[in-house]
Structures are given as structure tokens and as C-alpha cells.
Amino acid sequence: MKEKLKYFGFIFGFILCITILVSCSKSENTAADSQKLKITTTTTMLKDLIQTIGGDKVEVINLMGEGVDPHLYNASAGDVEKLANADVIIYGGLHLEGKMSDVFGKLENSGKDVLDVGNTLDKNLLIFQEENIPDPHVWFDTNLWILEAEAVAAKLSDIDPENKDYYMSNLESYKKELSDLTEYVIRRINEIPESQRILVTAHDAFGYFAKQFRLEVRSIQGISTDSEAGTKDISELADFIAEKKIKAVFIESSVPRKTIESLQEAVKARGWDVKIGGELYSDSLGDKEHNTNTYIKTVKKNVDVIVEALK
Ligand SMILES: [Zn+2]
Structure with missing residues (x-):
């Protein structure tokens, strides 16, 4: 009988200890979070x-x-x-x-x-x-x-x-x-021939990038996406691309791609075939799957895409 009581006492004590430990660590977690x-x-x-x-x-x-x-x-x-x-x-x-x-x-x-x-x-x-x-x-x-x-x-x-x-x-x-x-x-931008250092995108997200790294930048829309791209904008930009024989233009992750596709069509009509050089991250980072889930990774990815298409 004594042995049995001892045994139950032990089990009871053990459960009590676990309960206290769990509740302690729980309240510690909440304290750390708060x-x-x-x-x-x-x-x-x-x-x-x-x-x-x-x-x-x-x-x-x-x-x-x-x-x-x-x-x-x-x-x-x-x-x-x-x-x-x-x-x-x-x-x-x-x-x-x-x-x-x-x-x-x-x-x-x-x-x-x-x-x-x-x-x-x-x-x-x-x-x-x-x-x-x-x-x-x-x-x-x-x-x-x-x-x-x-x-x-x-x-x-x-x-x-x-x-x-x-x-x-x-x-x-x-x-x-x-x-x-x-x-x-x-280092990477220097791989592009100087005459080809022209970045054409859907909206004007790369003005600061271009200024810092000495690229010329052109876009269909202004600094906000909150306006429809006019046909005049597209026509003038298409003239410019055909004249400069720019190899590639870029789509953006946060802007619908149809804008840049209509530009590509307009350039084709002028006898020059401009490629879509790839997608740039403009107003948002990417994700883990594309290895673009941080600012640094995203900037590197953008630069790699730009250089590969224009060099
Ligand atoms: Zn923007």
C-alpha cells in the first residue's frame, strides 16, 4: 500500500512539475512577444x-x-x-x-x-x-x-x-x-556597352537607379501607375527604341505586362525587333522561391536581368 502511495505521489509530482514548466515557458513566451x-x-x-x-x-x-x-x-x-x-x-x-x-x-x-x-x-x-x-x-x-x-x-x-x-x-x-x-x-553595369545603357520599362520606377549607375531611363507611364499610358507616349517611345536599336525592354512585377507588349508591337511596326528582356522587380520584392525575398537579392536579380539582356 505504502509503495502504491509513493508511486502515485511520484506520478502526481511529475505531472505537477510538467504543468508548471509548460505554463512558465508559455508566460515567458508571451512576455517576450509583448x-x-x-x-x-x-x-x-x-x-x-x-x-x-x-x-x-x-x-x-x-x-x-x-x-x-x-x-x-x-x-x-x-x-x-x-x-x-x-x-x-x-x-x-x-x-x-x-x-x-x-x-x-x-x-x-x-x-x-x-x-x-x-x-x-x-x-x-x-x-x-x-x-x-x-x-x-x-x-x-x-x-x-x-x-x-x-x-x-x-x-x-x-x-x-x-x-x-x-x-x-x-x-x-x-x-x-x-x-x-x-x-x-x-561591376555588372560596366559589362553593357555604353551606347546600350538605356533602360526601358513600363513605369518610371528606375529614375534613381539610373541616376546612380549612369543609365538613360525611359518609360511608358510616369512615376505613378495611376494613369493610363497614352498612344502618343507609346508611339514616341517606339520611335526612340527603333532609332537607337535598343535590344530589350523590361516588364515589371507590379505592373500589367500588356503595356510593354503594346510597345513591343509598335517597335516591330517600325522594322526593329525589340526583345522583352525579362521581368524586373519595381515596387515590390520577390519571394523565397525566386531567391528575391530581400532587398539585396532583389536588386542583384534586377541588375543580372538588365545586364544579360543589354550586354
Ligand atoms: Zn512605382
């Missing part, structure tokens, strides 16, 4: 940037998935909730998320911590189109991307000073990687 800074952002580029700087101290939610066009994106009710629940909201700005400015404005007025990261850049570094509208595609200039990384690191350090050293050290490693990336792009 200590993480909750950041809601818009694009896949910004998600990657914030995750790289914030590491395991942050939880990043992005509203726009892969292949989503930020110029045309409208916030859903669920998005507004994700924005309202964040400790800080970080967005691209410079009218990139053109249809969401009201939402950001309202949240900021209600006292929400909001970082318009494009607005942290010196105006002299920006490309301005007609009517003083800045080109929002700043991420394709690796040096501007470094400045945005610095702005994000400063913001995270500001709201979470305890982890400032951690954020700053992540920033330093990332800057090193971005400088290696810049060297890679320069």
Missing part, C-alpha cells in the same frame, strides 16, 4: 529594411504583399486596425502610397507615432517631376536606402533606447552589405 516593438509598414522593401535593423526586438507587419502596386493600394478595414495597433507606423512617403495619405494623416493627428521615412531625406537628393512631385522610388539608389536605414535605426533607438546599441550594430552590418551591393551593381 516586449517586442510592434511596427506596421507598407511595402515589402520597408518590411525587409525594418526587420534587418530591428532583428528579434521587433515584430513587423506589412500591408502590401509581393507584387502589390503601392500607388494604387487602398487600406482595408483590417489594415487600419493593424496600423492602429502598432507602436510605430513606418511608411515610404513621397506620395508612394498615394491613396493612403488620409489614413496616415488621421492616425498621426490622433497621436500615433508615425515615421514618413521619405520625408527624412534631404530634398536636394530627390528627383522632382512636373508640378514639384518627388519621385518616390528612392530605394533603388543604394545610397538613399542607406539614409533610410539610418532614419529607421534612429527611430527604433528613440522609442526603445535600451536596445540602441543592438540597432546601431545591425545598421553598421547592413551598411557594409549595401556598400558591397553597390560595388556589385557598378
Whole structure:
């Protein structure tokens, strides 16, 4: 009998221990999660940037998935909730998320911590189109991307000073990687004959890229996809391509391909056969399957596609 009691006592004690252990680790997990800074952002580029700087101290939610066009994106009710629940909201700005400015404005007025990261850049570094509208595609200039990384690191350090050293050290490693990336792009672009360094795409996403790496850039649509491409635009661009005997034009992951296909037809009618050089990632990163799930991998992929088609 005594032996039996001992046995039950042991089993009971064992179960009790397990229960305590499980509940302890559960509450530890919840505590760790709730200590993480909750950041809601818009694009896949910004998600990657914030995750790289914030590491395991942050939880990043992005509203726009892969292949989503930020110029045309409208916030859903669920998005507004994700924005309202964040400790800080970080967005691209410079009218990139053109249809969401009201939402950001309202949240900021209600006292929400909001970082318009494009607005942290010196105006002299920006490309301005007609009517003083800045080109929002700043991420394709690796040096501007470094400045945005610095702005994000400063913001995270500001709201979470305890982890400032951690954020700053992540920033330093990332800057090193971005400088290696810049060297890679320069090396590859140099493989294209100078007369062929002309990049023709569906919309004007590569202005900063072209400026930094000395390419000429032409596109059917302007800096936003929020306008139909006119036949006059296509006709003028087709003349230009046929005249310069440009080897290839490029489609974009977040813009329908029919725009660039009608351009290709128009060039053919002028007696020049221009290839579609491949798909470029413009306003969104790619995914793991295509090895383009980070900013650095995406820029490398773009450059490889451009160089292979134009060299
Ligand atoms: Zn765009």
C-alpha cells in the first residue's frame, strides 16, 4: 500500500512539475512577444529594411504583399486596425502610397507615432517631376536606402533606447552589405556597352537607379501607375527604341505586362525587333522561391536581368 502511495505521489509530482514548466515557458513566451516593438509598414522593401535593423526586438507587419502596386493600394478595414495597433507606423512617403495619405494623416493627428521615412531625406537628393512631385522610388539608389536605414535605426533607438546599441550594430552590418551591393551593381553595369545603357520599362520606377549607375531611363507611364499610358507616349517611345536599336525592354512585377507588349508591337511596326528582356522587380520584392525575398537579392536579380539582356 505504502509503495502504491509513493508511486502515485511520484506520478502526481511529475505531472505537477510538467504543468508548471509548460505554463512558465508559455508566460515567458508571451512576455517576450509583448516586449517586442510592434511596427506596421507598407511595402515589402520597408518590411525587409525594418526587420534587418530591428532583428528579434521587433515584430513587423506589412500591408502590401509581393507584387502589390503601392500607388494604387487602398487600406482595408483590417489594415487600419493593424496600423492602429502598432507602436510605430513606418511608411515610404513621397506620395508612394498615394491613396493612403488620409489614413496616415488621421492616425498621426490622433497621436500615433508615425515615421514618413521619405520625408527624412534631404530634398536636394530627390528627383522632382512636373508640378514639384518627388519621385518616390528612392530605394533603388543604394545610397538613399542607406539614409533610410539610418532614419529607421534612429527611430527604433528613440522609442526603445535600451536596445540602441543592438540597432546601431545591425545598421553598421547592413551598411557594409549595401556598400558591397553597390560595388556589385557598378561591376555588372560596366559589362553593357555604353551606347546600350538605356533602360526601358513600363513605369518610371528606375529614375534613381539610373541616376546612380549612369543609365538613360525611359518609360511608358510616369512615376505613378495611376494613369493610363497614352498612344502618343507609346508611339514616341517606339520611335526612340527603333532609332537607337535598343535590344530589350523590361516588364515589371507590379505592373500589367500588356503595356510593354503594346510597345513591343509598335517597335516591330517600325522594322526593329525589340526583345522583352525579362521581368524586373519595381515596387515590390520577390519571394523565397525566386531567391528575391530581400532587398539585396532583389536588386542583384534586377541588375543580372538588365545586364544579360543589354550586354
Ligand atoms: Zn512605382
